[in-house]
Ligand code: KIV
């Protein structure tokens with residue numbers, strides 16, 4: 231079967247069908263999510279936290295993210311593959327954004343995502359004008375954590391109108407979809423109704439057209455206190471930890487390897 235296209239996601243919105251997006255940064259999860267029919271996968275700059283062990287998304291570079299894009303693309307045949315543009319690789323202007331986005335498209339991505347609303351319309355228009363589909367990302371934007379002043383919900387009281395304005399601005403600039411992160415549910419619902427393009431929520435309530443989670447959060451690969459918007463559907467961390475414990479134990483006890491694991 232053929233790849234999901236941006237127009238398919240828009241058609242799903244028109245039919246009122248909700249869908250799920252997940253992050254993926256490697257061969258095995260990409261193949262699994264593709265196989266079960268997740269229509270869009272994101273090589274998020276959250277690979278900074280979830281692959282490379284950084285504290286925030288700020289340090290990750292295109293050089294670190296690009297190889298993961300290749301891995302996900304090579305391991306999928308149906309899902310639409312979206313790659314995040316890292317912090318520092320597109321803010322300077324449309325030319326910088328285009329140069330970076332081209333690298334991600336050459337690595338095999340089918341679309342790119344960037345953070346920012348009204349301030350990013352020049353970049354979004356340049357990319358879409360060059361044939362590169364753009365997923366926008368507004369509300370709480372982790373790359374601007376130090377301006378925003380930490381992880382906090384966006385759109386309380388009168389600032390709701392700012393996010394609505396951002397949503398319309400990215401749509402008019404040509405974005406094919408928009409991520410709403412940590413946006414008050416009523417504001418996200420209003421944006422979802424007003425826009426023709428799909429909204430993808432994370433901590434934005436139940437009314438968005440789609441939902442996205444980081445796969446390590448969704449599957450319980452990551453330990454520790456999760457943000458409020460995360461639901462853990464499995465405890466993969468414990469499964470792997472138990473397997474590793476058992477392996478180490480059997481090695482210590484001389485139980486592994488058995489005769490069947492060797493060449494005699
Ligand atoms: O990098 C990421 O994982 C993201 C999603 C949470 C939307 O941007």
Ligand code: NA
Nearest residue numbers: 274275276314
């Ligand atoms: Na991101």
